[in-house]
Structure formats: C-alpha cells, structure tokens
Amino acid sequence: MTKLLNADHHVLIIGGSHAGVAMAEQLRKQGFDGAITMIDREDTMPMERPPLSKAWLAETSTAEKTAGFLLRQSEWFVENKVDFRSGMDVVSADAAAKTATLSTGEVLSWDQLVLATGAVPRALPESIFAAPLSSTLRDESLHVLRVPADAQRLSAAMENATSMAVIGGGYIGLEVAASARKRGLDVTVIEMAPRLLARVASPDVSQYFEELHHAHGTTIMTATALESIAPSAGDRGLTLSVKSDDQTSPLTADLVVVGIGVIPDIALADGLGLDHGNGFMVDGDYHSNIIGVWAIGDVALAAEGYTQGAMRIESVHHAQMSAEIAAAAMMGAIPKPHEVPWFWSEQYDRKLQSAGLVPADAQVVSRAGKRDGAMSFWSFSEGVLTAIESIGDPQAYMIGKTAISEGLAVTPEQIADPDFALKSLIGR
Ligand SMILES: Cc1cc2nc3c(=O)[nH]c(=O)nc-3n(C[C@H](O)[C@H](O)[C@H](O)COP(=O)(O)OP(=O)(O)OC[C@H]3O[C@@H](n4cnc5c(N)ncnc54)[C@H](O)[C@@H]3O)c2cc1C
Known part of the structure; x- marks a missing residue:
C-alpha cells in the first residue's frame, strides 16, 4: 500500500457527525500529523444521533441532554488539532483544482477529501397535502428526525401535544413512538408494508415489536397507505386519510412524524465527477472513482x-468502521477486512442488538434466553447463519456475532434445541 499522506498534507472532511469525527480520530490514531479541517452544516458541536429518538426524546428537559450527547468535548478538537467549523456548508468541490468552496465564500484546498455527508430524511411528496399547510402549522405539527435541531423541535412540540401519528414503521419511527408513549401521547404508527421493520428485520422480530407496541398502547396499522394530509378544523393538528383493505378512514393527530427512510446526501457528486447511485460509489477501502x-x-x-453486492449501511458501527478502513488506506497500512455489520435499537425497556444481514429467504429459528423475556432470532440462508437478532440477550448476540464473523459451523437444529449450549460454539 502506498502512503498518501505526509505532515504537509491537508485532509478536508465534509460532515462532522459519526463518520466525520471517526475519520479525524482514526487519522490521528494512525499517525497522520498534517492538517485536518472538518466542516458541518449543523450549528452545534458534533452530537450523537441514536439518542435523538430514544433517551433524548423520551425525557422533557433539554439543557443537560445536549452536553451529555456530544460526540467529543470541544477540548478533543483542540488536543487533536482538528479545525472543526460548524454552521456552514461546503457548497461545491473541484477535484482537478483540489479545492472546496464554503457557504462563507472561503475556498479551502485539500490533498485528500473525505465525504462524510450522511443522509437526509426522505420527505413526503407535496401531492400528499390535500390542502396547503400554513408555515406555523407545518412547523408545529409536521416533523422528521435526523439532526439535533429536529429533536429539539419535536421534543418541544410534544410538550403541548396529546396525539402523534408516525408515518413509517422502521426503527426510527418505532423508537419515536416508544418515546412518545413514555411521555403519555396517544400514538398511531402507519406502515405501508405488511409488517413493521420489513426492510431490516426478520418477520419474527417484526412480530415481537408489534406485540410490544400493542402492549404499551400504541396503535399499529400495517398494510396501510397514507393517502393525504390536511389541516384539522381549527388549524391545530393534522387530519390524515389512510387506506387499508380498500377502506379509507380519517385519523387526526397533533403531531405527524415522518420516518420513511433517508436519502444519501450526494449533492457534491456532479461537481466532483463522482460515480454515484444510492450513495457515492466506493471500493472496499471507501475510495471513490x-x-x-x-x-x-x-x-x-x-x-x-x-456478499450481497454494493451496499449502503446506515449505522454508527459502519460510520466508524468505514472511517478506520479509509484512514488506514490513506496512511499506507493494510486496512482490516470489513466486519459484520451490527446495529442496536431501544424501544420501551427492550434493547435489540443485531449483527449480520437478514436475507429475504431467511429461515429464522427463535430461542428463549435465560433472563425473563430474553429472545434471540437466528437467520439462516441455505443452512448458513447470516444474522442474529437478540432482545435482552447480550450473550446470544455476542456468540451469534462471533459465529457469523468467523464462519463457525452452527445448524438451525442446534439453535432450536433448548438444551444446546450456545457457548460450545465458541469453544468455552
Ligand atoms: C434518530 C436516529 C436514531 C438512530 N439510531 C441508531 C442506533 O440506535 N444505532 C445505530 O447504529 N445507528 C442509529 N442511527 C443511524 C446513525 O446515526 C447513522 O448511521 C450515523 O449518524 C451516520 O453517520 P454519518 O456521519 O455517516 O452521517 P450523518 O450522521 O448523517 O452526518 C452527516 C453530516 O454531514 C453534514 N453535511 C452534509 N453535507 C454537508 C455539506 N455539504 N457541508 C457541510 N456539512 C454537510 C450534515 O449536516 C450532517 O451533520 C440513528 C440515526 C438517527 C437519525
């Protein structure tokens, strides 16, 4: 591997969230002593995203929350000589001139450019609005959740609300629903697919969370399409028209949270001449064309x-892993192999941990854990373990993750057998 960086070089990182901060950290850890600049559009110090739908939203006070969820304290940027600039955009970048132009008008030159621009929430089509919403109503009642400012706005709106409709039964939508229930709101989740978490979880986990939400008083509507949104009478809250089994019915809510996935922020692609699809296309070292x-x-x-081909993975683990691999490649070290993707979610008092990817044709074997309510779901494809999803069972998660990473031999029959000792899989 050729070392691409020396002490005279400048690395410009666009995006100061999980991936951008991990990149700066990895460059320093791996011995880069040149200049690092990191630019982020948000007007805050880099903050963790996962708590925004969980602890951050479930509690009412905001002051200490902000401090508690900083990705790094401001001293860290000083100590690591990372020139972090918030509240500004990189509006264009030029690969031939090796420059980037900021929204302030300043032009920065770079030797290596790292795009850690993340993703933005997918918006509802404007055609869904049956009548125009005033800007006040839009601001108070219609929400997405991606950045701290979104969470701040949603949390404040929840103070005066009694009901919420969540569009989209993915992890973020369900976490928002659980947090809103904790704060006493009536919550309805509307999901177009026949089951919750259809894109990311096994059918068994979907079922588990559907039952959990029911038990906490959340209304779950699967196989239900959102047809339109209009202001409610009195201009407070919104009235939704939803369609299920060919029946259209109205639903009113003070707040509507749209959690229908994200779109990768590839605004800088064309200016740089980057190959892109559903994201910037990169090789195994996260280098572009x-x-x-x-x-x-x-x-x-x-x-x-x-193994599934080109993939875009949305997780903190992937943000950190990709930064570590790219930093190693820049420093001329042999990057470590890609790890099995892993993820977690928290809803009510339950913690889900998952590793690997659930295939469409998964044969799912469930297994009760030792602790009360603990469950794990093991997905096999053609007899090979490809994913583990565990709820309240960290030991099963750890063993399953190791088995997938190391390609250990394990069969559906072993997992289904309650007398089979999981620990024997990893030789302990
Ligand atoms: C509410 C919520 C809960 C989540 N929960 C979990 C969880 O439990 N577990 C888990 O593993 N993952 C979770 N995730 C996903 C995880 O947070 C993301 O995978 C992670 O944030 C990705 O990091 P990133 O740095 O690639 O992108 P992002 O976090 O999207 O950050 C990109 C940053 O780049 C900035 N930016 C973009 N373009 C420009 C530009 N041109 N100029 C300047 N700045 C720019 C953006 O403003 C943004 O701050 C959650 C995400 C959300 C939103």
Missing part, C-alpha cells in the same frame, strides 16, 4: 466487502 476523494458512513455505497 476520483483519486484522493473518499466517502464513508451512511453516504458510502461500498461495492466490495459485502
């Missing part, structure tokens, strides 16, 4: 490293 330009985190569409 343009020399010196890298893409990591949620925005990276990595062509290698996954």
